[in-house]
Amino acid sequence: MLGAGGLVAVNVYASAHETSGGNTVKQSPQGGTGQAAASEASTIDCPDVGSRLQQVPDQARAEVDRELAALDSQVSEAYQRLQSSTRAIQQDYSFAKNVIIVPLKDKRAATIDRISIAIGRVGNKPQGLKALAACTLRASGNQRDTGGNQNGREQGQENGQGQEQGNGQGQPVNGGQAGNGPVAADFVDITSVKPNVTPPRGSQQASRGSFATQCGVNENKLYNSDNVIVAPGVDNGAHHTHDYVGNQANDAFADNDDFAGGDTTCQNQGDKSSYYWPVLRLQDGTEEFDAEQQGGGAEGNAGKILTASQVTLDYVGNASSKVVAMPKFLRIITGDAKAFTNGTTNANAAWSCTGFENRQLTDKYPICPEGSSLVRTSKFQSCWDGQNVDSANHRDHVAFADPKTGACPSGFKAVPQLVQRLVYDVDAPSLNDSGQFSPFYAVDGFPEQMHKPITDHGDFVNVFDEQLMSKMVQCINTGRQCQ
Template structure:
């Protein structure tokens, strides 16, 4: 097994990030701000003591600074990456103190503000200022980042299945160490109406299909790094990833090392890296990472499930031809923090075999007997024609219009990666009391409560140029190739 092995020594960072909590209600995601400022119009300031005394789960919500960066000069990238990692560490420390300070907060309703939230704001302000200075040395200093320093304390609902109990991987009300999921995160797939719609294909559409076969991670290559979002930072993902394709994956892998590495793909011309958060069954199993960052130390507990099938297809554009992706193009689909960031970038979906015309984003499906769980991620298929990455890791690529298939102005259509993962996992037996044993859940940041809407996937293109040209020709001429 290859678990968090890095090519150079590193100091392990203690980081259990924590941001906003949202309750899932009939109308969608509902935020409960329990640390509202007294001057907010129409907002009744609810003291944390009242919330925690009632047994409700709470968490810390901080603006995502990295997502707000539109331009980072190459000379500033290393320092900016370090400061963004430090922001995560600061929130981690504040969240851990919050979780361990319930008694103090109950006794003194100002404790959270004075001892946790106030100091956190000051630390974040200093780190954000250093980010702005670093960018300003080589480019235009970003304005308004300081407004992102303040965080809020939020409650995540109450009542059955929403409490902050001490579940240790057995499902039930508390889920993974109080971080979820809960019974309300699951829905019977047979009760969901068909909802898949595809844009019509025009006469000049690229109708071909290219399939690359890269296995299911039987090599057990796992780590909690994220080379795209947090290069050079150990445990940058704060959850464990499955990897297929390129076998040299960690936070410190260079493009040259990607190109020279081995691959699990059948066609050795594909050394791309495909990775996603692991799925776990909360059955009490102590995995290799049960006490490590990224694993049990950050609320990700239970048996890691290996997909029974991984399908990696590249498809065309419904309006016209596609062009080759540039080598080392990086694409993130979905949002690991969608539960707190909002749903703008949430697009990974859940379903069951035999029911894939019914896709879910904010619920886990309960599949009928004989049906398997399916996770599907469609990656962005429009490229800006210039960059292999961008400051926020999103601006250089985009989705085609879901109604017409057209790319945004100035973007070019490239082959679209459609990643499909199948798991043979027994569905939880949901009871009237809201309990279930065991749940399954996707790995994630602890403050995201293991919600299905946080599912996501990552891809770095390391196809050799010859195979990429073959892929484009195959798709543009309507063939099926591999």
């Protein structure tokens, strides 16, 4: 277990914007002493190389995927070193920079160079990747917003970001069971949030029907910390544990033939799609099966895995046009597992409570009133480029429709939109005798992401058979509700 007992409270900041070989160490917000106050916790912030890749030739894809996974492992290992070096950092604030951040940059530079070489052998060598090697230490309590919205939030979710309760200073902070979050400031009373959901207006050409598929709640307890979309062929490519419903063949090594031949938990056997998402845990001291494993407790994902009491998977239409069939084996990721350090460009988290779903939160976990259950909603991209089932950064082949009009970007076609809704019967955290919230619930994530709610995300691989997909499209376009 990593750092059980509290967040890393370290003196990690040198003088303002001091650099060493391109490695910036950000100034403490407390002033010019060159040291962070004891209440400040830190994490590691590295540029996301995978999101910057525009073209990866098929011949280089496997090697590039392995190297991208290596970058994630390097950050995870550096973060673990940061957590275990509290005493050394308190004694010498330059320890973190010299012993953790600088060596991390060197490892990343070598890995990024291998990515460039692999792509350059069979295509145009990417430019500018070397600048992404350097990482920084940053305070863990302040969310950075990069602005923009490339395949990111949908309308009606943005206002939820304004429900702040401070940055954690002066509030009870215990950092969760594994010491890397969440904290009290990550939670907000849902009843204090103003309604913020405004659906787009539908035109006369809108496709108003829906199609529901029922695939269970992961009663089979199929878990792994792989991600076949972003890290195929790599064990523990996600560095956190996923729930799986639908296709039961999904692991890091599954290919399209495995998906086509896999069993499915869906009631309609024509749907062999794979639906997966990071597990939700109650950080109550429970040691799960993965308590000592990578992806689990060894990387800060600790506590009792909660099974959703309800999972609904609905496909809906487009507000401005009819929809066309999704291609088989289309892969879609919605949200960003690294949104805490990447910024909110691709964030698409939506947290709420039953009875309050006109109030959606992106960067807070809701505290639900008695009798109300926790809800996680993921609305997937519903515009397809008409050619590709995946793309180099796993985003460019799909897009969100315009939040106001429902129109797809130029060159994209509207496809049925997957709306995934997960309901959990979980007690709200409450203040314990030590003046701290307990127990926390939190979504699994990369260890350096501090279990922030904004990192919630969902993954989907379409494995509908042609006949059932055709039925779905017909139902949606004719305004019927089908299953």
